[in-house]
Amino acid sequence: MRGATTVGLSAAPGLSGLWVFGYGSLVWKPPAGAEQNTRLVGYVEGYRRVWCQASTDHRGTPEAPGSVVTLVPDETPGARVWGIAARLSDSDDALELARIIADLDYREKQYDTRLQLPVHAEGGVLLERCITYVGTPKGANWAGERPLLMVAANIAAAHGPSGRNDEYLFRLCEAFRSQLGAERAEPELFELEALVRQLQAEAAAGSHEPLVTARAEAQRDGGTAPSVVLSVASEGSKQAPAWNAATLAFANRTDMVAFGDINLATDKVTSAFDINFKPGAGGWPSHRFFNTATGYGGKAYVQKTAQRICDELGQTQAMLDYVSEMSGAWICNARSGEHCTPAEAEYAASWRSKAPEEAAEQLATLDAVPLADLLDDRHWLERRRAVLKQLATPNEPKDEL
Incomplete structure (x- = not known):
């Protein structure tokens, strides 16, 4: 100066x-x-x-x-x-x-x-x-x-x-x-x-609610079911703030429905469509996700670290990674670069010109890496996997559930 x-x-x-x-x-x-x-x-x-x-x-x-x-x-x-x-x-x-x-x-x-x-x-x-x-x-x-x-x-x-x-x-x-x-x-x-x-x-206007009790039966009729439904135990648990943040982050996705239990003491997730869900270890209701691969019965969440499930999914980034992985919906658009961090955008750009088969091969390599061994690098691995998943598959609309 x-x-x-x-x-x-x-x-x-x-x-x-x-x-x-x-x-x-x-x-x-x-x-x-x-x-x-x-x-x-x-x-x-x-x-x-x-x-x-x-x-x-x-x-x-x-x-x-x-x-x-x-x-x-x-x-x-x-x-x-x-x-x-x-x-x-x-x-x-x-x-x-x-x-x-x-x-x-x-x-x-x-x-x-x-x-x-x-x-x-x-x-x-x-x-x-x-x-x-x-x-x-x-x-x-x-x-x-x-x-x-x-x-x-x-x-x-x-x-x-x-x-x-x-x-x-x-x-x-x-x-x-x-x-x-x-x-x-x-x-x-x-x-x-x-x-x-x-x-x-x-949120104040009610255009979307971070926590809602959704009756899954409503998704069966009329052929209008979204392609993805996510469910976790939420309010009153350590995961509540992280689940709220994830739901807000994906609020603009019209092909997703997010729902969680309002009161775990009185309305536990124990059954749907005549399928019984056994509570998880320590009394936690099962954390289940529903997508085209799982069908209406859903599939239980598999922990990725040695932490308790409530501590692991109590982290906002871990919850967002979970939603992205299980739903196939990513905040970062690898094809356009929209809503990507600089690191994600740079990584996506390096793979965008390559054949989907190459991205799929690299994805398989990353899938073989044990997430529990990565600690601080785990979330960056998840972000790379999310980018590669998008680029390894044709950009086609999903089938309804």
Whole structure:
């Protein structure tokens, strides 16, 4: 930045001290002790803001994580992330600064990396070493890049000790409109806001319900049955938030019906079409899926990890993987690239020009990989399998159930 005034951690009268750069909740909720009259609008270069960080202590829970932002490196020319630089202290006392940083470390404990970055502030000021917190793929809370619709479904449903996940998004959007400048926000931010509000409005209007009790008999008559019906035990269980998020994410699919038990104590899934469903281990009703391959009797869910079924399917991504795999309906369209993450889009593009037989062969190779052995890589394997399944089969309409 031409003509910039360089400011270090303890330099330049009036702008010395300890600074933090906020790009998420710190934009609208300054840390305790921050000087309210010393907040500068500015940006960091070489990064982009992404919704790749799971929140289990503020905007979600361990059973149903929320989604918050982090920064990832971006080598695109002109890449920058706008936020707020706030001065935490003008003291140069090492013990005092260490105490302040320790308090902030605790608040941001789910971010695994603390960085010092130069911040270009308004007025031609360059703050050389602002601290900021980021989550990386090595961190326990890294959620990875997901289609925007999937993130929206998660945010629309999640909540935690610090409040609703949608508040985090809405207040960040409002901060850009009122303080930073809406034109400085990445377009995806307001697109995500619109998606969340749309999903919530549809749910409030009853155009779809995350949890409904469906009487499967109604699907037998009239020859109008959807091609896919999904069923899991839902409300009152650990899977409820994940099931809600999955149902919201697939709300625009007209060839699917999703249903779950409202009250497991009084209305357990034990039979349908004169077929008895034995409860699962630990008293859980059977998790069953129904599609053209299973017929009306359905098929039981097979666990993919060593976790209990309620913990495994309590993870939003695991539930979405389950719905995708069993229904053959994917949020990411491998043929058009719509609703795909950058990684999914790149992977799909690399296979799109190849023969379906080649995709099928690669799919068979991936199918042979034991999912339980993959841990953190399991979801990326599922995403690749979903892409290959689409490209390995002709793009033809499904038969009715």
